[in-house]
Amino acid sequence: MSLNIKIDADLCTGCGICIRFCPKDVLESSEELNRYDNHLTKVARVEDCIVCRRCELYCPDFAISVEEEE
Numbered sequence: 547m548s549l550n551i552k553i554d555a556d557l558c559t560g561c562g563i564c565i566r567f568c569p570k571d572v573l574e575s576s577e578e579l580n581r582y583d584n585h586l587t588k589v590a591r592v593e594d595c596i597v598c599r600r601c602e603l604y605c606p607d608f609a610i611s612v613e614e615e616e
């Protein structure tokens with residue numbers, strides 16, 4: 547089983563809500579800008595993710611998803 551945390555570059559506003567709510571410090575802000583000049587959030591420590599899905603729940607723009615893959 548592996549985890550794939552996807553952040554949609556066109557939807558992410560860089561608001562940082564997912565970063566603040568993640569209990570395991572998996573996510574962080576990156577230097578990368580999307581086409582709206584927002585700093586994208588990136589997955590920094592996927593191995594620490596506990597699949598609590600708080601990031602999905604609290605993202606106001608439905609930009610992040612946590613997928614478990616076989």
Ligand code: SF4
Nearest residue numbers: 568595596598599601
């Ligand atoms: S599922 Fe939970 S632990 Fe994993 S990145 Fe999202 S908030 Fe963090």
Ligand code: SF4
Nearest residue numbers: 558559561562564605
């Ligand atoms: S909560 Fe959603 S929109 Fe905000 S930084 Fe995280 S993924 Fe991007």
